[in-house]
Amino acid sequence: MEFPNDLLYTKDHEWARVLGDEAVIGITDHAQDSLGEVVYVELPKTGRTLAPHETFGVVESIKAVSDLYSPMAGTVLEANAAAASDPGMINRSPHGDGWLIRLKLTDRAALSTLMNAEDYKKYVESLK
Amino acid sequence: MAKRTALYQEHLNLKGKMVEFAGWEMPVQYSEGLAAEHEACRNSIGLFDVSHMGEVLVRGERALEFLNSLVTNNVAKIADNQAQYTVMCYDDGGCVDDLIIHRVNEREFFICVNASNTEKDFEWIKSHAPAGVSVEDVSRQYTQIAIQGRHAMKLLQKLTDIKTDTKLDEIKYYWFRKGRVLGEPAVIARTGYTGEDGFEIYVRWDSGPKIWNALIKEGAPLGIKACGLGARDTLRTEMKYPLYGHEIDRGLNPIEAGLGWAVKLDKPDFTGKKALVAIKEANLNRALVGLRSLGRAIPRQGYALERGGASAGIVTSGTFSPSLKCGIAIAYVDRAHSEIGTRVDVIVRDQRAEHEVVETPFYKRPY
Secondary structure, eight states: OOOTTTEEOOSSSSEEETTTEEEEEEEEEEHHHHSSSSEEEOOOOOOOEEEEEEEEEEEESSEEEEEEESSSSEEEEOOHHHHHTTHHHHHTTTTTTOOOEEEEEEGGGGGSSOOOOOHHHHHHHHHH | OOOOOTTTTHHHHTOOOOETTTTTTEEOOOOOOOHHHHHHHHHSOEEEOOOTSEEEEETTTTHHHHHHHSSSOOGGGOOOOOEEEEEETTTTTEEEEEEEEEEEEEEEEEEOOOOOGGHHHHHHHHOOOOEEEEEEGGGEEEEEEESSSSSSHHHHHHHSSSGGTGGGGGGGBBBBEEEETEEEEEEEOOOOSSSSSSOOOOOGGGHHHHHHHHHHHHHHTTTTOOOHHHHHHHHHTTTOOOBBBBBTTBBBOOOTOOOOOGTTTSOOTTHHHHHHHHHHTTTOOOEEEEEESSSSSOOOOOOOOTTEEEHHHHHHHHEEEEETEEEEEEEEEEEGOOOOOOOEEEETTEEEEEEEEOOSSEEEOOO
Protein backbone atom coordinates (compact mmCIF):
# COMPACT_ATOMS: atom_id res chain seq x y z
CA MET A 1 0.00 0.00 0.00
CA GLU A 2 1.42 3.38 -1.00
CA PHE A 3 1.10 6.61 0.98
CA PRO A 4 3.10 9.22 -0.98
CA ASN A 5 4.55 11.97 1.20
CA ASP A 6 3.78 14.83 -1.16
CA LEU A 7 -0.01 14.40 -0.88
CA LEU A 8 -2.72 15.57 1.50
CA TYR A 9 -5.49 13.15 2.44
CA THR A 10 -9.16 13.10 3.47
CA LYS A 11 -11.05 10.69 5.68
CA ASP A 12 -13.08 9.80 2.59
CA HIS A 13 -9.87 8.50 0.98
CA GLU A 14 -9.24 11.21 -1.59
CA TRP A 15 -5.80 12.71 -2.01
CA ALA A 16 -4.77 16.19 -3.17
CA ARG A 17 -1.46 17.32 -4.62
CA VAL A 18 -1.33 21.09 -4.10
CA LEU A 19 0.98 23.14 -6.33
CA GLY A 20 0.61 26.90 -5.96
CA ASP A 21 -3.05 27.77 -6.39
CA GLU A 22 -3.91 24.51 -8.14
CA ALA A 23 -4.58 21.03 -6.85
CA VAL A 24 -4.82 17.63 -8.49
CA ILE A 25 -7.25 15.24 -6.82
CA GLY A 26 -7.70 11.49 -6.92
CA ILE A 27 -8.58 8.49 -4.78
CA THR A 28 -5.98 6.78 -2.64
CA ASP A 29 -4.31 3.43 -3.13
CA HIS A 30 -6.25 2.18 -0.13
CA ALA A 31 -9.52 3.38 -1.73
CA GLN A 32 -8.90 1.66 -5.03
CA ASP A 33 -7.85 -1.52 -3.23
CA SER A 34 -11.04 -1.51 -1.13
CA LEU A 35 -13.23 -0.84 -4.16
CA GLY A 36 -11.75 -3.50 -6.39
CA GLU A 37 -11.83 -3.14 -10.18
CA VAL A 38 -13.11 0.31 -11.09
CA VAL A 39 -15.35 -0.02 -14.14
CA TYR A 40 -16.94 3.41 -14.35
CA VAL A 41 -16.15 6.93 -13.24
CA GLU A 42 -18.31 10.01 -13.51
CA LEU A 43 -16.50 13.34 -13.30
CA PRO A 44 -17.65 17.00 -13.22
CA LYS A 45 -17.62 19.45 -16.09
CA THR A 46 -14.91 22.09 -16.36
CA GLY A 47 -15.90 25.31 -14.62
CA ARG A 48 -17.97 23.75 -11.88
CA THR A 49 -17.29 25.21 -8.46
CA LEU A 50 -16.91 22.87 -5.52
CA ALA A 51 -17.15 23.47 -1.79
CA PRO A 52 -15.07 21.43 0.64
CA HIS A 53 -16.62 17.98 1.03
CA GLU A 54 -19.01 18.51 -1.90
CA THR A 55 -19.72 15.46 -4.06
CA PHE A 56 -18.03 15.88 -7.43
CA GLY A 57 -18.64 12.51 -9.02
CA VAL A 58 -18.69 8.77 -8.46
CA VAL A 59 -16.47 5.78 -8.97
CA GLU A 60 -18.12 2.43 -9.52
CA SER A 61 -16.63 -0.99 -9.05
CA ILE A 62 -18.37 -4.08 -10.39
CA LYS A 63 -20.41 -4.30 -7.20
CA ALA A 64 -20.64 -0.84 -5.68
CA VAL A 65 -21.01 2.89 -6.19
CA SER A 66 -18.89 5.34 -4.18
CA ASP A 67 -19.26 9.11 -4.09
CA LEU A 68 -16.24 11.32 -4.61
CA TYR A 69 -15.83 14.28 -2.25
CA SER A 70 -13.80 17.38 -2.94
CA PRO A 71 -11.08 17.86 -0.31
CA MET A 72 -11.22 21.65 -0.76
CA ALA A 73 -12.97 24.62 -2.33
CA GLY A 74 -12.19 25.30 -5.96
CA THR A 75 -13.19 25.50 -9.61
CA VAL A 76 -12.76 22.50 -11.86
CA LEU A 77 -10.05 23.22 -14.46
CA GLU A 78 -9.97 19.74 -15.97
CA ALA A 79 -11.34 16.23 -15.49
CA ASN A 80 -9.15 13.30 -16.44
CA ALA A 81 -10.68 12.10 -19.71
CA ALA A 82 -8.18 9.25 -19.98
CA ALA A 83 -9.28 7.83 -16.62
CA ALA A 84 -12.94 8.25 -17.61
CA SER A 85 -12.43 6.20 -20.76
CA ASP A 86 -10.16 3.64 -19.08
CA PRO A 87 -11.23 3.48 -15.39
CA GLY A 88 -8.82 0.59 -14.73
CA MET A 89 -6.15 3.31 -14.73
CA ILE A 90 -7.45 4.32 -11.29
CA ASN A 91 -6.54 0.87 -9.98
CA ARG A 92 -3.20 0.72 -11.76
CA SER A 93 -2.02 4.20 -10.87
CA PRO A 94 -4.23 5.81 -8.23
CA HIS A 95 -1.75 8.55 -7.34
CA GLY A 96 -0.47 9.08 -10.88
CA ASP A 97 -2.18 8.61 -14.26
CA GLY A 98 -5.40 7.71 -12.49
CA TRP A 99 -5.92 11.21 -11.07
CA LEU A 100 -9.49 12.52 -11.36
CA ILE A 101 -9.73 16.32 -11.44
CA ARG A 102 -7.58 19.43 -11.41
CA LEU A 103 -8.88 22.32 -9.34
CA LYS A 104 -8.17 26.04 -9.11
CA LEU A 105 -8.21 26.74 -5.38
CA THR A 106 -10.67 29.42 -4.28
CA ASP A 107 -10.16 29.12 -0.56
CA ARG A 108 -7.22 27.54 1.18
CA ALA A 109 -8.92 27.35 4.59
CA ALA A 110 -9.89 23.67 4.23
CA LEU A 111 -6.29 22.65 3.53
CA SER A 112 -5.40 22.68 7.20
CA THR A 113 -8.08 20.06 7.89
CA LEU A 114 -6.41 17.50 5.61
CA MET A 115 -4.07 14.78 6.82
CA ASN A 116 -0.46 14.26 5.87
CA ALA A 117 0.76 10.84 4.70
CA GLU A 118 1.77 9.67 8.13
CA ASP A 119 -1.56 10.59 9.74
CA TYR A 120 -3.53 9.11 6.86
CA LYS A 121 -1.61 5.85 7.11
CA LYS A 122 -2.43 5.69 10.83
CA TYR A 123 -6.04 6.47 10.02
CA VAL A 124 -6.22 3.62 7.48
CA GLU A 125 -4.65 1.22 9.94
CA SER A 126 -7.17 2.25 12.57
CA LEU A 127 -9.97 1.17 10.24
CA LYS A 128 -8.78 -2.43 10.09
CA MET B 1 -20.69 -11.37 16.72
CA ALA B 2 -20.89 -12.75 13.22
CA LYS B 3 -20.73 -16.50 12.74
CA ARG B 4 -17.78 -18.09 10.98
CA THR B 5 -17.86 -21.09 8.68
CA ALA B 6 -15.44 -23.98 9.11
CA LEU B 7 -13.47 -22.46 6.22
CA TYR B 8 -12.82 -19.08 7.88
CA GLN B 9 -9.07 -19.69 8.23
CA GLU B 10 -8.88 -20.90 4.61
CA HIS B 11 -10.41 -17.59 3.49
CA LEU B 12 -7.83 -15.65 5.48
CA ASN B 13 -5.03 -17.79 4.03
CA LEU B 14 -6.30 -16.90 0.54
CA LYS B 15 -6.41 -13.21 1.53
CA GLY B 16 -10.18 -13.08 1.42
CA LYS B 17 -11.75 -9.71 2.17
CA MET B 18 -14.16 -10.61 4.91
CA VAL B 19 -17.52 -8.87 5.20
CA GLU B 20 -20.61 -9.54 7.25
CA PHE B 21 -23.43 -11.11 5.27
CA ALA B 22 -26.64 -12.49 6.79
CA GLY B 23 -24.92 -12.77 10.16
CA TRP B 24 -21.87 -14.57 8.76
CA GLU B 25 -18.34 -13.38 8.20
CA MET B 26 -17.81 -14.27 4.55
CA PRO B 27 -15.25 -13.46 1.83
CA VAL B 28 -16.63 -10.93 -0.65
CA GLN B 29 -13.57 -11.48 -2.83
CA TYR B 30 -10.00 -12.75 -2.65
CA SER B 31 -6.69 -11.20 -3.64
CA GLU B 32 -7.08 -11.34 -7.43
CA GLY B 33 -10.45 -9.62 -7.39
CA LEU B 34 -13.99 -10.23 -8.48
CA ALA B 35 -13.41 -10.06 -12.24
CA ALA B 36 -10.70 -12.76 -12.16
CA GLU B 37 -12.88 -14.99 -9.98
CA HIS B 38 -15.89 -14.54 -12.23
CA GLU B 39 -13.79 -15.34 -15.27
CA ALA B 40 -12.29 -18.46 -13.64
CA CYS B 41 -15.78 -19.78 -12.93
CA ARG B 42 -16.92 -19.08 -16.50
CA ASN B 43 -13.83 -20.64 -18.09
CA SER B 44 -12.53 -23.30 -15.69
CA ILE B 45 -13.67 -23.70 -12.06
CA GLY B 46 -14.90 -21.42 -9.31
CA LEU B 47 -14.90 -22.71 -5.73
CA PHE B 48 -17.38 -21.21 -3.27
CA ASP B 49 -17.84 -21.59 0.47
CA VAL B 50 -21.61 -21.54 0.80
CA SER B 51 -21.73 -22.94 4.31
CA HIS B 52 -23.72 -19.91 5.39
CA MET B 53 -26.68 -21.40 3.55
CA GLY B 54 -29.07 -23.20 5.90
CA GLU B 55 -30.09 -26.84 5.84
CA VAL B 56 -33.32 -28.18 7.26
CA LEU B 57 -34.12 -31.86 7.61
CA VAL B 58 -37.79 -32.86 7.41
CA ARG B 59 -38.59 -36.44 8.35
CA GLY B 60 -41.61 -38.59 9.09
CA GLU B 61 -44.32 -40.75 7.61
CA ARG B 62 -46.19 -37.78 6.21
CA ALA B 63 -43.16 -35.67 5.31
CA LEU B 64 -43.93 -35.64 1.59
CA GLU B 65 -47.57 -34.69 2.01
CA PHE B 66 -46.61 -32.01 4.54
CA LEU B 67 -43.93 -30.39 2.38
CA ASN B 68 -46.22 -30.45 -0.61
CA SER B 69 -48.75 -28.44 1.38
CA LEU B 70 -46.12 -25.80 2.16
CA VAL B 71 -44.32 -25.12 -1.14
CA THR B 72 -45.39 -24.08 -4.63
CA ASN B 73 -43.72 -26.79 -6.72
CA ASN B 74 -45.00 -30.37 -6.80
CA VAL B 75 -42.76 -32.33 -4.46
CA ALA B 76 -44.63 -35.52 -5.36
CA LYS B 77 -43.01 -35.34 -8.80
CA ILE B 78 -39.46 -35.99 -7.66
CA ALA B 79 -37.91 -39.38 -7.03
CA ASP B 80 -35.42 -40.53 -4.40
CA ASN B 81 -32.07 -38.76 -5.00
CA GLN B 82 -33.74 -36.00 -7.00
CA ALA B 83 -33.75 -32.32 -6.08
CA GLN B 84 -36.29 -29.61 -6.86
CA TYR B 85 -36.25 -25.82 -6.88
CA THR B 86 -39.31 -24.35 -5.24
CA VAL B 87 -40.74 -21.31 -3.52
CA MET B 88 -42.42 -21.25 -0.13
CA CYS B 89 -45.18 -18.66 0.16
CA TYR B 90 -47.26 -16.87 2.74
CA ASP B 91 -51.05 -17.01 2.49
CA ASP B 92 -51.04 -13.78 0.49
CA GLY B 93 -48.64 -15.19 -2.13
CA GLY B 94 -45.58 -13.28 -0.86
CA CYS B 95 -42.38 -15.31 -0.59
CA VAL B 96 -41.06 -16.80 2.65
CA ASP B 97 -38.04 -17.98 0.66
CA ASP B 98 -36.90 -20.00 -2.31
CA LEU B 99 -35.42 -23.42 -1.59
CA ILE B 100 -33.94 -26.57 -3.01
CA ILE B 101 -35.63 -29.71 -1.70
CA HIS B 102 -33.61 -32.95 -1.89
CA ARG B 103 -35.68 -36.11 -1.61
CA VAL B 104 -33.67 -38.74 0.26
CA ASN B 105 -36.76 -40.94 0.35
CA GLU B 106 -40.48 -40.51 0.83
CA ARG B 107 -39.99 -39.96 4.56
CA GLU B 108 -36.85 -37.82 4.50
CA PHE B 109 -36.14 -34.49 2.79
CA PHE B 110 -33.03 -32.36 3.00
CA ILE B 111 -33.75 -28.70 2.27
CA CYS B 112 -31.25 -25.98 1.41
CA VAL B 113 -32.43 -22.46 2.30
CA ASN B 114 -31.03 -18.93 2.11
CA ALA B 115 -28.60 -17.86 4.83
CA SER B 116 -30.57 -14.71 5.57
CA ASN B 117 -33.77 -16.72 6.01
CA THR B 118 -32.58 -19.85 7.81
CA GLU B 119 -34.17 -19.15 11.19
CA LYS B 120 -37.35 -17.75 9.69
CA ASP B 121 -37.74 -20.72 7.35
CA PHE B 122 -37.03 -23.23 10.07
CA GLU B 123 -39.63 -21.63 12.36
CA TRP B 124 -42.13 -21.40 9.51
CA ILE B 125 -41.74 -25.05 8.51
CA LYS B 126 -41.71 -26.25 12.10
CA SER B 127 -44.78 -24.26 13.09
CA HIS B 128 -46.77 -25.88 10.28
CA ALA B 129 -45.54 -29.43 10.81
CA PRO B 130 -48.17 -31.96 11.86
CA ALA B 131 -47.60 -34.58 14.55
CA GLY B 132 -45.29 -37.27 13.32
CA VAL B 133 -43.17 -34.96 11.15
CA SER B 134 -39.90 -33.79 12.66
CA VAL B 135 -38.21 -30.59 11.50
CA GLU B 136 -34.57 -30.11 12.38
CA ASP B 137 -32.21 -27.20 11.67
CA VAL B 138 -28.99 -29.01 10.74
CA SER B 139 -27.22 -25.93 9.31
CA ARG B 140 -24.32 -26.10 11.75
CA GLN B 141 -23.62 -29.73 10.88
CA TYR B 142 -22.71 -29.06 7.26
CA THR B 143 -19.98 -27.35 5.35
CA GLN B 144 -21.41 -26.63 1.91
CA ILE B 145 -19.02 -26.11 -0.98
CA ALA B 146 -20.01 -25.22 -4.54
CA ILE B 147 -17.68 -26.42 -7.30
CA GLN B 148 -18.80 -24.66 -10.46
CA GLY B 149 -17.47 -24.52 -13.98
CA ARG B 150 -16.78 -26.62 -17.05
CA HIS B 151 -14.01 -28.60 -15.33
CA ALA B 152 -15.86 -29.07 -12.02
CA MET B 153 -16.76 -32.69 -12.71
CA LYS B 154 -13.25 -33.63 -13.76
CA LEU B 155 -11.91 -32.18 -10.51
CA LEU B 156 -14.51 -33.60 -8.14
CA GLN B 157 -14.31 -37.03 -9.76
CA LYS B 158 -10.67 -37.25 -8.66
CA LEU B 159 -11.65 -36.78 -5.02
CA THR B 160 -14.72 -38.94 -4.83
CA ASP B 161 -15.13 -42.69 -4.66
CA ILE B 162 -18.57 -42.58 -6.18
CA LYS B 163 -16.67 -43.78 -9.26
CA THR B 164 -16.47 -47.27 -7.79
CA ASP B 165 -20.15 -47.75 -8.58
CA THR B 166 -21.27 -44.49 -10.18
CA LYS B 167 -19.58 -41.86 -12.28
CA LEU B 168 -20.37 -38.27 -11.41
CA ASP B 169 -21.71 -37.66 -14.90
CA GLU B 170 -24.45 -40.15 -14.11
CA ILE B 171 -25.77 -37.64 -11.58
CA LYS B 172 -27.96 -35.53 -13.83
CA TYR B 173 -28.84 -31.86 -13.33
CA TYR B 174 -30.89 -31.46 -10.15
CA TRP B 175 -30.15 -34.99 -8.93
CA PHE B 176 -27.84 -35.96 -6.08
CA ARG B 177 -26.15 -38.95 -4.48
CA LYS B 178 -24.82 -39.74 -1.07
CA GLY B 179 -21.21 -40.71 -1.51
CA ARG B 180 -17.77 -39.89 -0.23
CA VAL B 181 -15.32 -37.09 -0.97
CA LEU B 182 -11.79 -37.81 0.27
CA GLY B 183 -13.34 -40.65 2.23
CA GLU B 184 -15.71 -38.27 4.06
CA PRO B 185 -19.48 -38.75 3.82
CA ALA B 186 -20.98 -36.26 1.40
CA VAL B 187 -24.22 -35.32 -0.30
CA ILE B 188 -23.17 -34.57 -3.87
CA ALA B 189 -25.77 -32.57 -5.78
CA ARG B 190 -25.56 -31.42 -9.40
CA THR B 191 -26.92 -27.98 -8.65
CA GLY B 192 -25.54 -24.46 -8.63
CA TYR B 193 -26.17 -20.74 -8.78
CA THR B 194 -23.76 -19.73 -11.53
CA GLY B 195 -25.13 -21.05 -14.83
CA GLU B 196 -22.17 -23.38 -15.17
CA ASP B 197 -22.10 -27.15 -14.86
CA GLY B 198 -21.05 -28.17 -11.40
CA PHE B 199 -21.87 -29.51 -7.99
CA GLU B 200 -22.84 -28.41 -4.53
CA ILE B 201 -21.53 -30.77 -1.88
CA TYR B 202 -22.61 -31.03 1.73
CA VAL B 203 -20.00 -32.54 4.02
CA ARG B 204 -19.51 -32.77 7.77
CA TRP B 205 -18.73 -29.31 9.19
CA ASP B 206 -15.25 -30.33 10.41
CA SER B 207 -14.23 -32.04 7.19
CA GLY B 208 -14.68 -28.77 5.30
CA PRO B 209 -11.06 -27.50 5.44
CA LYS B 210 -9.53 -30.80 4.32
CA ILE B 211 -11.88 -31.04 1.32
CA TRP B 212 -11.63 -27.34 0.42
CA ASN B 213 -7.83 -27.46 0.47
CA ALA B 214 -7.72 -30.63 -1.63
CA LEU B 215 -10.03 -29.02 -4.19
CA ILE B 216 -7.81 -25.92 -4.34
CA LYS B 217 -4.67 -28.04 -4.70
CA GLU B 218 -5.99 -30.55 -7.24
CA GLY B 219 -7.82 -27.82 -9.12
CA ALA B 220 -4.76 -25.60 -9.50
CA PRO B 221 -3.63 -27.14 -12.83
CA LEU B 222 -7.19 -26.64 -14.13
CA GLY B 223 -7.19 -22.94 -13.19
CA ILE B 224 -9.49 -23.12 -10.16
CA LYS B 225 -10.03 -19.94 -8.14
CA ALA B 226 -11.78 -19.44 -4.84
CA CYS B 227 -14.72 -17.09 -5.46
CA GLY B 228 -16.32 -14.72 -2.98
CA LEU B 229 -19.84 -13.44 -2.57
CA GLY B 230 -19.14 -10.70 -5.13
CA ALA B 231 -18.56 -13.17 -7.97
CA ARG B 232 -21.42 -15.32 -6.75
CA ASP B 233 -23.70 -12.33 -7.23
CA THR B 234 -22.43 -11.26 -10.67
CA LEU B 235 -22.60 -14.89 -11.89
CA ARG B 236 -26.19 -15.35 -10.71
CA THR B 237 -27.24 -11.95 -12.05
CA GLU B 238 -25.94 -12.87 -15.51
CA MET B 239 -28.25 -15.90 -15.32
CA LYS B 240 -31.19 -13.82 -14.00
CA TYR B 241 -31.44 -16.21 -11.06
CA PRO B 242 -33.58 -14.60 -8.36
CA LEU B 243 -32.18 -13.61 -4.98
CA TYR B 244 -34.32 -13.15 -1.89
CA GLY B 245 -34.48 -9.46 -0.99
CA HIS B 246 -34.14 -8.53 -4.65
CA GLU B 247 -36.39 -10.34 -7.15
CA ILE B 248 -38.42 -12.18 -4.52
CA ASP B 249 -39.41 -10.97 -1.09
CA ARG B 250 -42.15 -10.85 1.54
CA GLY B 251 -44.11 -8.45 -0.65
CA LEU B 252 -43.32 -10.05 -4.03
CA ASN B 253 -44.92 -13.17 -5.48
CA PRO B 254 -43.30 -15.95 -7.53
CA ILE B 255 -45.69 -15.56 -10.49
CA GLU B 256 -44.62 -12.01 -11.29
CA ALA B 257 -41.01 -12.96 -10.50
CA GLY B 258 -41.13 -15.28 -13.51
CA LEU B 259 -41.09 -18.40 -11.34
CA GLY B 260 -44.47 -19.65 -12.59
CA TRP B 261 -42.69 -22.81 -13.78
CA ALA B 262 -42.10 -23.68 -10.11
CA VAL B 263 -45.68 -22.86 -9.06
CA LYS B 264 -48.03 -25.80 -9.67
CA LEU B 265 -51.55 -24.47 -9.26
CA ASP B 266 -53.02 -27.81 -10.35
CA LYS B 267 -51.66 -29.74 -7.37
CA PRO B 268 -53.51 -30.17 -4.04
CA ASP B 269 -53.89 -27.16 -1.78
CA PHE B 270 -50.78 -25.42 -0.48
CA THR B 271 -50.07 -22.26 1.49
CA GLY B 272 -50.58 -19.27 -0.78
CA LYS B 273 -52.36 -21.18 -3.56
CA LYS B 274 -55.58 -19.18 -3.38
CA ALA B 275 -53.71 -15.88 -3.57
CA LEU B 276 -51.48 -17.09 -6.40
CA VAL B 277 -54.49 -18.27 -8.44
CA ALA B 278 -56.03 -14.82 -8.01
CA ILE B 279 -52.77 -13.12 -8.99
CA LYS B 280 -52.53 -15.23 -12.12
CA GLU B 281 -56.16 -14.62 -13.09
CA ALA B 282 -55.86 -10.90 -12.47
CA ASN B 283 -53.71 -10.58 -15.60
CA LEU B 284 -50.31 -9.66 -14.34
CA ASN B 285 -49.37 -6.10 -14.88
CA ARG B 286 -45.67 -6.43 -14.30
CA ALA B 287 -42.95 -8.72 -15.44
CA LEU B 288 -39.38 -9.38 -14.39
CA VAL B 289 -37.08 -8.65 -17.32
CA GLY B 290 -33.41 -8.33 -18.17
CA LEU B 291 -31.98 -4.94 -19.14
CA ARG B 292 -28.73 -4.14 -20.85
CA SER B 293 -27.13 -0.73 -20.53
CA LEU B 294 -26.59 0.90 -23.93
CA GLY B 295 -24.11 3.41 -22.56
CA ARG B 296 -21.54 3.22 -19.80
CA ALA B 297 -23.93 3.72 -16.90
CA ILE B 298 -24.36 0.82 -14.48
CA PRO B 299 -27.86 0.13 -13.18
CA ARG B 300 -28.19 -0.70 -9.47
CA GLN B 301 -30.86 -2.11 -7.15
CA GLY B 302 -33.57 0.45 -6.41
CA TYR B 303 -32.99 2.66 -9.45
CA ALA B 304 -36.24 3.78 -11.10
CA LEU B 305 -37.22 3.04 -14.70
CA GLU B 306 -38.97 5.45 -17.05
CA ARG B 307 -40.27 5.26 -20.58
CA GLY B 308 -41.10 8.48 -22.37
CA GLY B 309 -40.72 10.29 -19.05
CA ALA B 310 -43.37 8.16 -17.31
CA SER B 311 -42.63 5.74 -14.51
CA ALA B 312 -42.12 2.21 -15.87
CA GLY B 313 -40.64 0.05 -13.12
CA ILE B 314 -37.71 -0.55 -10.80
CA VAL B 315 -34.34 -2.32 -10.83
CA THR B 316 -34.10 -5.27 -8.41
CA SER B 317 -30.46 -6.25 -9.16
CA GLY B 318 -27.88 -4.40 -11.18
CA THR B 319 -24.19 -4.76 -11.77
CA PHE B 320 -21.41 -4.42 -14.27
CA SER B 321 -21.37 -7.75 -16.10
CA PRO B 322 -17.83 -9.14 -16.24
CA SER B 323 -18.86 -11.45 -19.11
CA LEU B 324 -20.69 -8.88 -21.23
CA LYS B 325 -18.50 -5.93 -20.20
CA CYS B 326 -21.46 -3.61 -19.71
CA GLY B 327 -24.10 -2.76 -17.15
CA ILE B 328 -26.96 -5.25 -16.76
CA ALA B 329 -30.04 -5.30 -14.58
CA ILE B 330 -32.95 -7.44 -13.52
CA ALA B 331 -36.02 -5.23 -13.21
CA TYR B 332 -39.74 -5.24 -12.68
CA VAL B 333 -41.40 -3.38 -15.55
CA ASP B 334 -44.99 -2.71 -16.46
CA ARG B 335 -45.98 -5.47 -18.86
CA ALA B 336 -46.48 -2.93 -21.66
CA HIS B 337 -42.71 -2.34 -21.65
CA SER B 338 -41.55 -5.93 -21.27
CA GLU B 339 -41.06 -6.93 -24.90
CA ILE B 340 -37.55 -7.76 -26.06
CA GLY B 341 -36.02 -4.74 -27.75
CA THR B 342 -38.00 -2.15 -25.80
CA ARG B 343 -35.90 0.89 -24.85
CA VAL B 344 -36.30 2.18 -21.31
CA ASP B 345 -34.44 4.74 -19.24
CA VAL B 346 -32.86 3.85 -15.93
CA ILE B 347 -32.57 6.91 -13.71
CA VAL B 348 -28.95 7.00 -12.61
CA ARG B 349 -28.22 9.94 -10.27
CA ASP B 350 -30.97 12.12 -11.83
CA GLN B 351 -29.82 11.33 -15.38
CA ARG B 352 -31.64 9.12 -17.88
CA ALA B 353 -29.46 6.21 -18.98
CA GLU B 354 -30.74 4.27 -21.97
CA HIS B 355 -31.25 0.53 -21.57
CA GLU B 356 -32.79 -2.20 -23.70
CA VAL B 357 -34.95 -5.14 -22.66
CA VAL B 358 -32.96 -8.21 -23.72
CA GLU B 359 -33.28 -11.99 -23.75
CA THR B 360 -32.20 -13.75 -20.57
CA PRO B 361 -30.13 -15.35 -19.30
CA PHE B 362 -27.67 -12.64 -20.23
CA TYR B 363 -24.98 -15.30 -20.47
CA LYS B 364 -25.27 -18.73 -22.08
CA ARG B 365 -22.53 -21.24 -21.50
CA PRO B 366 -20.85 -22.41 -24.71
CA TYR B 367 -20.59 -26.11 -23.81
